[in-house]
Amino acid sequence: MSLYFVQKLLYRLNRDELTRKRFATDRENLLAEYELTEEEREAILKPDIGLLYVLGVNGQILMHYAGMCRYEWDDYLEAMREGVRQYGPVRDGVYAMTGYEGVQAHDEELRKRRTAPGKGD
């Protein structure tokens, strides 16, 4: 388990143009500079956003890697859910799932409350 290095690579990819270029053209050598397990390497290369999430990659780092890999927002959220279905609960870090009805149901509930008689009393 070398979550630190997975996150470090993704952090660099997120912020550094040169690292992104090397990722495109010199990927093997770039990855060799980070202490990664085979599972982590494969998750980065595939990319398996769901597995990276389960491994514990911080969402503030992962969402940008997903963006770089052309994931739309809803697809990114779904990829993480799929990761949990496939690999089980998040193993590390602070980004575990907690149970949530979803934005649509939540919006519906808030709308009902806002329009309910007595609001503002």
Add this chain to the structure above:
Amino acid sequence: MPLVFAGVCSHAPGIVNRAERADPAVREPFYKAYREMGDAIRASGAEALVVIAAEHFGNFFMENMPAFAIGMADHYEGPIEDPDWMKIERRQIPGNKDLSRRLIQGVMEEVDTAYAEEWKFDHGIMVPLHFLTPNYDMAVIPANINCQGPPLTPLHRAYAFGQAIRHAADALPEKIALIGTGGISHWPATPDSGKINEEWDRDFLDKFLNNRKDDLLSYNDIETYKTAGQGGFEIRTFIAVAGATEGKTGKLWFYEPIPIFAVGCTVATMDVA
């Protein structure tokens, strides 16, 4: 000059990059509150805006994570995120190196802060600036509290950081405005993105706006994580503003949970005098 303005606001990226997915009936009053806070900052005569942020691995990473950092440059750049993703054009943002240096020197009398001569603003600063100073014509001094990579900055130190910024700013000849930007409860960038604990938020805001120091400092991260999510760790930015306005109370300009923005959207000010 004594600090001329203090406030807090939300900074979630969805506020800008998922704007069209929110109900305009809630979104527009929120944007209006942001803009009015921008007007109030300008009306205060502020010459520089200190933004206490909770940055998300844009500049600081676990290879060398400061508990506190303050920017010290004549200009910054942002957003660090893909501008197409962030839906904010990448640009230079003015800073003031000389003023930063004097502010930092003052802060360091009380709190050991790191300083940074380079800083790329992430959504944590760019989203507030997008509304508050849309012409990017006010010098910004970024400040950061580690709210992301545990071990996190203790709450009482965040409060002390706010006090230190206040003392340092008061002692400068320039007029300084201060804002803190953070979530309150939220679960950003997780499958639970959109979850908001409104009751917890309102309770926290009550403690914040009444500047109840003991109550603010009695939160703990284990409880916060359970009930307010990892995004709740960003209360440190509000607590720093409470420290900077110790003994004063505030006014809530806007609060509504907007799930597609993934946060209870907040704009509030604190009295400074």
